[in-house]
Amino acid sequence: MSEWDEMKAVTILKYDESEPQLELREKEIPTPKENEVRIKIHLSPINPSDLMFIRGLYGFKKKAPVSAGFEASGIVDAVGSGIKTLKVGMSVSCVAPQNDGSWAEYMITTEDNCLPLVDGVTLDEGSSFFVNPMTAWAMVSRCQKEGHGAMIQTAAASALGKMVVRLCKEKGIPLINVVRKKEQEDNLLAIGAENILNSSSPNYQKDLYKISKKLNATYAIDAVAGETAQSLVECMPYGSKIVCYGALSEKPFAVNAGIMLFQNKKIEGFWLSSWIYEIGLEEFQKQAKEAQTYLKTVFQTKINKRFKFEDFKEGLEFYKQHMTEGKVVFGP
Amino acid sequence: MSEWDEMKAVTILKYDESEPQLELREKEIPTPKENEVRIKIHLSPINPSDLMFIRGLYGFKKKAPVSAGFEASGIVDAVGSGIKTLKVGMSVSCVAPQNDGSWAEYMITTEDNCLPLVDGVTLDEGSSFFVNPMTAWAMVSRCQKEGHGAMIQTAAASALGKMVVRLCKEKGIPLINVVRKKEQEDNLLAIGAENILNSSSPNYQKDLYKISKKLNATYAIDAVAGETAQSLVECMPYGSKIVCYGALSEKPFAVNAGIMLFQNKKIEGFWLSSWIYEIGLEEFQKQAKEAQTYLKTVFQTKINKRFKFEDFKEGLEFYKQHMTEGKVVFGP
CATH class of the missing domain: 3.40.50.720 (NAD(P)-binding Rossmann-like Domain)
Structure with a gap:
């Protein structure tokens, strides 16, 4: 592969409660399997849950080393043969699966983890749609x-x-x-x-x-x-x-x-x-679609500051100091 | 009134967390009002909730001085003019209302607080039916x-x-x-x-x-x-x-x-x-009737020791030392 096939990813090396062990890694851009899609990340926010996750204090751990980050917005960039509703070029709000993360230039995820953005919703607005x-x-x-x-x-x-x-x-x-x-x-x-x-x-x-x-x-x-x-x-x-x-x-x-x-x-x-599991995916998607109609009003998110993946340490530090002043986001 | 109209009652003088302030009092046998019944107490047990109540640690307090004790069995002895389902002479399992208690020779209570004992259930068996x-x-x-x-x-x-x-x-x-x-x-x-x-x-x-x-x-x-x-x-x-x-x-x-x-x-x-309030009185009585069919089996209660009201101090002390060895009960 040429140097063009490499991407940057903020990577969890191992879980450490007191001092997160993160590193910016250059790695090969992954290829989606049959039931996977690849998202070219537009923006990915830092959430309180991310701070817990990178220290190993969240409800589960992914196998390290793994990209950090739970949610993002981006463009569908490649789809596996089993993907039915998503097409290359679509704008989506998405969350990471068990084996990948969103603080990276590209993320592999599943169809269930993507919500297509409705007309008029920008990728900036869609970047913090899932979690909060x-x-x-x-x-x-x-x-x-x-x-x-x-x-x-x-x-x-x-x-x-x-x-x-x-x-x-x-x-x-x-x-x-x-x-x-x-x-x-x-x-x-x-x-x-x-x-x-x-x-x-x-x-x-x-x-x-x-x-x-x-x-x-x-x-x-x-x-x-x-x-x-x-x-x-x-x-x-x-x-x-x-x-x-x-x-x-x-x-x-x-x-x-x-x-x-x-x-x-x-x-x-x-x-x-747990809630998504309880109500079922179909009901979740129905509710998510309804919630999306409030994205420009009720769920408007002020982006306080953007950081490049290279500057993730500075970004995390800034977020911890300004948690209630708007989202701090990573982008390429 | 003659001396025949007096009764013995274990009375809470005031609430004291560290040292219950109880006294055996001789007092006038009360007369039921329109919607009240008077029970001639047969037996009244000590429950863990009584120990909390007499120290003022229960969910509510009754206005002291007041008879202690939550539940009992006994015979309906007098009824107010508004009482519909209870008649003098009936055997009941009963609980105390807001202004009286069961560690006494007589207790005034309401119709809602009495469950007539079905045929074959003795007053001994019915004495610990409500609470546990x-x-x-x-x-x-x-x-x-x-x-x-x-x-x-x-x-x-x-x-x-x-x-x-x-x-x-x-x-x-x-x-x-x-x-x-x-x-x-x-x-x-x-x-x-x-x-x-x-x-x-x-x-x-x-x-x-x-x-x-x-x-x-x-x-x-x-x-x-x-x-x-x-x-x-x-x-x-x-x-x-x-x-x-x-x-x-x-x-x-x-x-x-x-x-x-x-x-x-x-x-x-x-x-x-709270449960009785939530499900409503009618449903409670229905369930209590069903539960009563298990009184000789599932809900059999071993009476470990009986004390006279006069010996309430000894009874309480004995109960605290032998809480899991069967009921300790008061009776006339």
């Missing part, structure tokens, strides 16, 4: 389906948090937003969020108790864990459900069984992969 | 309805635990039994229990992981909390649900949000009062 919007979509849908009076979210100033703010407004679900810094409050106010609580305030638990009771907010989604999750379990009304979908604090939280039983409370986990 | 059998019944029914492969229970040698052993056998649900003492293992073996694990064994967590995976035990009921509950959350298979119905250790347990989300786990509380 579909997670927000699924959790808010559940809240609505179960008929809760109102919803609470922690880490409300995150990219996903802002989507939840807009989606709840769209669906008419009253929302309580928990942040931990003053500038995040301002940030949320600027997009029209209401009921903003600061978890670092001394009155936080009292305020949470009051407002959740007043709005009958019996459904919460939490991405922080630790004391933040514990406050939800303790301060929310009788019959509340707390959904854990992240652990930004990387801390466990203490649960009082008495509160669980006398107050009829529930704690459960949410993970997009 | 119906809690066991409800939790096992849920396990079956949700289609779990097998069930796990902690505190398996308790009165309720033994009922669960027999009920799961009756319903064909494979059961894993967790105890913490060698003699409790023997105790369970004697009633035909299988899959017994000792939580004080050094291999406990490993064994729990293995056997729950092998039997696909994705539903657990826990009465202990603390480390015991934590082990369930950590060692049970993907998709498991842990139901908290007690907190014998009086300790909270730590939950790792990553385990909740990546392993799609759920923790929820179970409290008989």
